[in-house]
Amino acid sequence: MTDKERLLQYCLRQGDTHIIFGYRLGEWCSKAHILEEDIALTNIALDHMGLGNAWLERAASVDSEKRSPDDLAYRRNEREYYNLLLAEQPNGNYANTIARQFLFDVYSVLYYSELLNSADDTLAGIAGKGLKEVRYHYKHSAQWVVRLGDGTVESHKKIQEAIDDMWRFTEELFEMDETDDIIAKSGVGVDVSGLKEAWKTQVSEVLEKATLSLPDHNLSRTGSKTGVHTEHLGHILAEMQYLPRAYPDAQW
Amino acid sequence: MNMNEEELLRNFEEKIDVDQKIEPRDWMPEAYRKHLIRQISQHAHSEVIGMQPEGNWINRAPSLRAKMVLLAKIQDEAGHGLYLYSAAETLGISREEMLDQLHTLKAKYSNIFNYPTLTWADIGAVGWLVDGAAIVNQVSLQRTSYGPYSRGMIRICKEESFHQRQGYEIMAQMAQGTPEQKEMAQDALNRFWWPSMMMFGPHDSNSPNTGNALRWRIKRESNDTLRQRFIDKTVQQANVIGLTIPDPDLKWNEERGHYDFGEINWEEFYAVINGNGPCNKERIDHHKKAHEEGRWVREAALAYAEKQKQETLV
Amino acid sequence: MEHTQGKLWEVFIQSKNNLPYKHAGSIHATDKEMAIQNARDLYTRRGEGRGIWVVPSDCIVASNPEDEESLFDPGVDKIYRHPTFYHMPDGAENI
Ligand SMILES: [Fe+2]
Ligand SMILES: [Fe+2]
Numbered sequence: 001m002t003d004k005e006r007l008l009q010y011c012l013r014q015g016d017t018h019i020i021f022g023y024r025l026g027e028w029c030s031k032a033h034i035l036e037e038d039i040a041l042t043n044i045a046l047d048h049m050g051l052g053n054a055w056l057e058r059a060a061s062v063d064s065e066k067r068s069p070d071d072l073a074y075r076r077n078e079r080e081y082y083n084l085l086l087a088e089q090p091n092g093n094y095a096n097t098i099a100r101q102f103l104f105d106v107y108s109v110l111y112y113s114e115l116l117n118s119a120d121d122t123l124a125g126i127a128g129k130g131l132k133e134v135r136y137h138y139k140h141s142a143q144w145v146v147r148l149g150d151g152t153v154e155s156h157k158k159i160q161e162a163i164d165d166m167w168r169f170t171e172e173l174f175e176m177d178e179t180d181d182i183i184a185k186s187g188v189g190v191d192v193s194g195l196k197e198a199w200k201t202q203v204s205e206v207l208e209k210a211t212l213s214l215p216d217h218n219l220s221r222t223g224s225k226t227g228v229h230t231e232h233l234g235h236i237l238a239e240m241q242y243l244p245r246a247y248p249d250a251q252w
Numbered sequence: 253m254n255m256n257e258e259e260l261l262r263n264f265e266e267k268i269d270v271d272q273k274i275e276p277r278d279w280m281p282e283a284y285r286k287h288l289i290r291q292i293s294q295h296a297h298s299e300v301i302g303m304q305p306e307g308n309w310i311n312r313a314p315s316l317r318a319k320m321v322l323l324a325k326i327q328d329e330a331g332h333g334l335y336l337y338s339a340a341e342t343l344g345i346s347r348e349e350m351l352d353q354l355h356t357l358k359a360k361y362s363n364i365f366n367y368p369t370l371t372w373a374d375i376g377a378v379g380w381l382v383d384g385a386a387i388v389n390q391v392s393l394q395r396t397s398y399g400p401y402s403r404g405m406i407r408i409c410k411e412e413s414f415h416q417r418q419g420y421e422i423m424a425q426m427a428q429g430t431p432e433q434k435e436m437a438q439d440a441l442n443r444f445w446w447p448s449m450m451m452f453g454p455h456d457s458n459s460p461n462t463g464n465a466l467r468w469r470i471k472r473e474s475n476d477t478l479r480q481r482f483i484d485k486t487v488q489q490a491n492v493i494g495l496t497i498p499d500p501d502l503k504w505n506e507e508r509g510h511y512d513f514g515e516i517n518w519e520e521f522y523a524v525i526n527g528n529g530p531c532n533k534e535r536i537d538h539h540k541k542a543h544e545e546g547r548w549v550r551e552a553a554l555a556y557a558e559k560q561k562q563e564t565l566v
Numbered sequence: 567m568e569h570t571q572g573k574l575w576e577v578f579i580q581s582k583n584n585l586p587y588k589h590a591g592s593i594h595a596t597d598k599e600m601a602i603q604n605a606r607d608l609y610t611r612r613g614e615g616r617g618i619w620v621v622p623s624d625c626i627v628a629s630n631p632e633d634e635e636s637l638f639d640p641g642v643d644k645i646y647r648h649p650t651f652y653h654m655p656d657g658a659e660n661i
Contacts (some may be wrong), residue, residue: 026310029326030303033546034571035334036593036604042327043607049320070315094549143599150559151552243314243372250430252314278631331608338592347571550570553596560597
């Protein structure tokens with residue numbers, strides 16, 4: 001793999017993750033429990049789309065096939081998508097969504113705090129903008145974890161189940177393959193394996209405040225680094241890519 | 253100081269006549285309050301139900317830009333719903349009551365949102381025509397006599413300015429795109445043109461609520477005046493992008509300085525109002541379902557707040 | 567009827583440093599953090615703000631419109647409260 005191919009791969013992983021989070025959060029539109037929350041979720045969706053777009057622009061800039069960010073988002077198939085499995089998990093009830101976002105948001109704040117020092121100016125720029133946004137996302141999701149955990153018996157049960165459920169996909173956040181390793185060592189990317197302890201500490205603190213407990217199972221699913229996903233991604237892409245795929249010559 | 257009803261009414265109408273705004277704590281006739289609650293809550297529900305036909309295409313927006321723009325637009329509509337709900341709340345009705353009226357079909361919302369968005373071009377047509385028609389109405393309502401409603405409208409009009417452009421941009425792009433895209437664009441215009449014309453309501457001669465509403469300056473201009481304004485500015489926009497407005501009677505009337513247009517199908521209008529539109533049931537069911545499914549979350553938030561009452565810092 | 571929409575809060579936005587906070591509108595929320603966030607999401611999406619106050623609506627005390635004349639008219643004719651009331655000698659500068 002050349003340096004450029006490696007950077008492309010790295011950018012796709014981050015970009016795809018944001019695009020798919022944006023997709024999932026966008027699905028909440030007109031379905032939240034109160035109109036104010038509808039706006040909050042859309043705002044977060046928009047941040048993810050913006051970040052995804054920025055990462056895909058960087059990816060496009062090193063792509064030997066000269067694909068545009070839209071080409072990258074709309075014309076790659078399931079096995080060429082590299083988003084975290086966590087991102088593609090269905091919205092479920094509001095607790096499922098909040099659990100999914102929370103586990104990612106804690107990670108995301110740590111990740112972008114590190115990426116600020118990237119040797120790649122564009123990536124450092126993305127981190128500067130992204131960090132402000134994901135800090136807010138974290139605030140939003142962490143507060144909801146606490147509200148639901150320390151709310152009613154029903155909400156406590158739902159958010160605990162959701163955390164337990166999403167936990168399977170968190171090991172992958174800290175996984176490093178050869179590409180990640182080389183990119184991290186060159187000072188461009190982040191060694192995410194080093195974020196795990198801090199992540200677990202912060203997650204535990206919030207869960208404790210929410211009167212929730214850490215999951216006690218060791219189930220774990222990974223695969224996104226090689227484009228092996230859960231069954232959900234295919235459905236997302238089928239819907240998301242339908243127009244550009246059905247009318248390949250059209251401009252949108 | 254105690255004034256009798258007559259003096260109060262005279263005072264009230266004097267204020268209206270010199271275009272002073274009426275504020276929530278000012279005395280107002282019951283009929284004025286009722287009319288406002290009905291109109292503002294209907295307006296709020298329209299913004300909120302209007303999120304559905306557009307939301308229908310969020311997952312399928314064909315580019316990253318299109319998706320972000322559409323998300324931001326629908327989010328604005330949710331915001332408009334909020335501005336309007338709170339304007340209505342200043343008149344003494346709670347949001348719960350308004351939602352209840354929506355769910356029990358006691359409150360209406362704009363007919364236009366009972367039409368489906370079948371292709372991506374419909375998202376263009378909605379922004380261009382539906383927002384376009386709404387803007388004509390809302391610009392006029394900035395001068396409404398009730399302060400909170402007027403201030404809400406001013407804020408809404410500022411935000412609306414990109415909505416119509418967003419839709420027209422989609423239409424223009426498709427009208428000048430591949431033959432299939434052009435066909436979709438024309439088809440969307442064909443389906444949305446007449447329902448958009450109906451958004452202004454019945455002809456003035458047939459509009460039961462217009463009298464009082466105009467006298468008390470809740471409405472500032474009549475249905476027919478607003479409709480004409482919308483037509484006059486939209487025809488040129490259709491011409492520029494090479495689409496044909498589906499009205500064989502549409503033609504410039506030199507003498508009036510306006511476009512003449514064909515007869516609106518009022519039977520369809522009343523059928524949709526009375527529940528027999530293409531999506532009436534779907535829209536309300538969707539809203540009720542989200543409301544029901546969110547109940548446990550609202551209850552949790554309340555329960556949590558009860559427990560936290562003594563804490564002080566954010 | 568359920569009452570789970572949360573309570574009503576009034577939102578005040580400071581648009582720029584050193585400008586007064588101005589009433590922007592209202593939102594619903596069940597607690598303070600949520601109120602701040604909802605206000606931020608609704609009233610500052612286009613960069614309109616740099617500071618937010620939220621106040622539970624039932625904490626606002628408002629004057630009664632019927633008292634308008636007795637409250638505010640007495641302030642209208644006290645023209646000596648304005649600098650233009652005073653005669654300055656010709657030629658005096660910077661005063
Ligand atoms: Fe609107
Ligand atoms: Fe709009």
